[in-house]
Structures are given as C-alpha cells and as structure tokens.
Amino acid sequence: MTSPRTVEGRDRLRLFCGLRLPDEALDRLVSWQQAELAGADVRLVAREHLHVTLAFLGSRPADDVPAIVEALRATAGAADPPLLQAVRYRETRSVGMVVLADTDDRAARLAGDLQRRLAELGVYEREARPWLPHVTVARFRSRPRLQPDPPDLGAVSPSDAALYNSVLRSTGAQYVILESVALGGT
Secondary structure, X not given: OOHHHHOOOOOEEEEEEEEEOOHHHHXXXXXHHHHHOOOOOOEEOOHHHOEEEEEEEEEEEHHHHXXXXXXXXXXXXXXXXXXXXXXXXXXXXXXXXXXXXXXXXXXXXXXXXHHHHHHHHOOOOXXXXXXXXXXXXXXXXXXXXXXXXXXXXXXXXXXXXXXXXXXXXXXXXXXXXXXXXXXXXX
C-alpha cells in the first residue's frame, strides 16, 4: 500500500472502492468509446480509469485507509468473482455509462457486503437507491442524449477489487490505486 508513505494521517483523500476490469474488456471498451462516442461533445474516460465502482467514500482522512483496506480484503476474499455483461448505454446529467448485467448477483452481493462493512466502520453511508453495476465511459457538461448499442464485451470476470484515491486535477480526476485485492482469495 502506497498511501501511508506519501500522505500524513490527517490529510484527506477522495476514496472509492471498485472492481478492476480485465485487459480484454478494457480494450473492447476503449474501441467502442472511439467508435461510438468520440465524435460527440463528451470527455472520454481514459482506459486506466475504467472500473466498476463498488462504494464511493468521498473525502476521508488518510488514517481511515488501513481499516478500509481490511474491509476490502475481507469482502474480496470471501467473494466469488462476478460475471458481468454489457446490456445498455445510459446517461445521467453528467456521465455516460455502460450498464452491466450481474450474472448470479455475485457483484451485487460483493458490493452489498463491502458497503455494509464500510458503513459499520463509519466511513460510508449507504445510498437509498439500489447499487447499479456500470462502467462510466464519458463525462460531459451538457447531456448529449446518445443512444449507441452497448459494447460487445462478452462475459467479463474481474479478478480483483481495489481501493482508489481520486486526485482532482485541472485536467480531470487521476485515479491512484492504493491497494488491490484478489477476489475469492486467489
């Protein structure tokens, strides 16, 4: 874990936990972004930032990182790797996303377990709406109202989950992986 060596305990970090995607799925997502979204008035999410968010923690003291990592380890170690498939493109007010089907609800169980553990630590407040597995692929100021077919990713099985620090820069957020944990104890 790199965080304790680079920040003081009182420093605040913008944290989230997410599933890392396999290289083949990332390659297909990037090709799809270029083919379907590149001509629109959107900012494409870079390949290294594509992931499935499990829990957004927001601004947290760096001192919270070890306990968050332990919750992530416990959750990931007990989880079967999920199987995800792209089913549709969806836009909100500021982002475009690829919504994923969650075969056997493995990802939902993983997200729910992690969110419960993080809430018990007092570092996360569960959202009222149900968790939606998705990958944010574009950001925008004005909703472009695109309607592309979803990418053909096949069955995607993430092998690990990570704790990320989202460092805000003038060019956009830079995601730094603080810790990565294998799913299923593999």
